[in-house]
Amino acid sequence: MGGGGTILGGRPSWEAEDEVKAMQRQCAEAAEKDRGGWGPIADMVIQSRSGGAVERCHGIPHQGSYSNAAHSWGVAMLMWYLWPDDFPRLAAYCLSHDVPEAWVGDSPAPVGRYVPGFKNEVGKLETRINHSLGLPAEHDLDELDFAKLKACDRLEFWLWSKEQLLRGNLYAQEGLTEIERYFDEVPLPPRGQALLDALKARENLLPRQSGVIKELCE
Numbered sequence: 001m002g003g004g005g006t007i008l009g010g011r012p013s014w015e016a017e018d019e020v021k022a023m024q025r026q027c028a029e030a031a032e033k034d035r036g037g038w039g040p041i042a043d044m045v046i047q048s049r050s051g052g053a054v055e056r057c058h059g060i061p062h063q064g065s066y067s068n069a070a071h072s073w074g075v076a077m078l079m080w081y082l083w084p085d086d087f088p089r090l091a092a093y094c095l096s097h098d099v100p101e102a103w104v105g106d107s108p109a110p111v112g113r114y115v116p117g118f119k120n121e122v123g124k125l126e127t128r129i130n131h132s133l134g135l136p137a138e139h140d141l142d143e144l145d146f147a148k149l150k151a152c153d154r155l156e157f158w159l160w161s162k163e164q165l166l167r168g169n170l171y172a173q174e175g176l177t178e179i180e181r182y183f184d185e186v187p188l189p190p191r192g193q194a195l196l197d198a199l200k201a202r203e204n205l206l207p208r209q210s211g212v213i214k215e216l217c218e
Helices: 013-033 039-052 068-082 084-096 109-114 118-132 143-166 172-185 190-201 212-217
Strands: none
Touching (some): 068 190, 109 118
């Protein structure tokens, strides 16, 4: 979901990390007492994977699958390229930020941005879901880290929309128009904007395949 700033008041990230680590310790201790040894952890693994299976952008007809798992991988890769020094701290947030959508659904971003109170209430529930699974929650992040995560989140959707257009899917233009309108309303951090400008300057976003292996092996 989109939005600027944090939902739960922007607690310092180290407090959120301590809370998650405490939950993980409790789960590990419970697992040791469980007959199967790792039963509670196995449950969390199964539950969290269901979040990755959720299909995004159900309101936009699109080609192929666009799962939360694929999106979250893209978000994590963008975090690595934009803020590599922060990646060790924020990678788990990138990978788990949409896990709760297995239960709350993938609400269209404009609903969260413009419907009063919606984002706050759903955000509270998403945080509880992530914590129950021993995962960090994006709304635990301080304002700066939250902005970095959301920048990667939105840039990944922008890239997906452009890739859909390359495949001839004109429906994706609606998503592209919406996200670029939001970039105007809530500007990206400087590094995110610099990357967006560089991507827009490219003739197209097709990856290069031919000659890559040959060049690397010469």
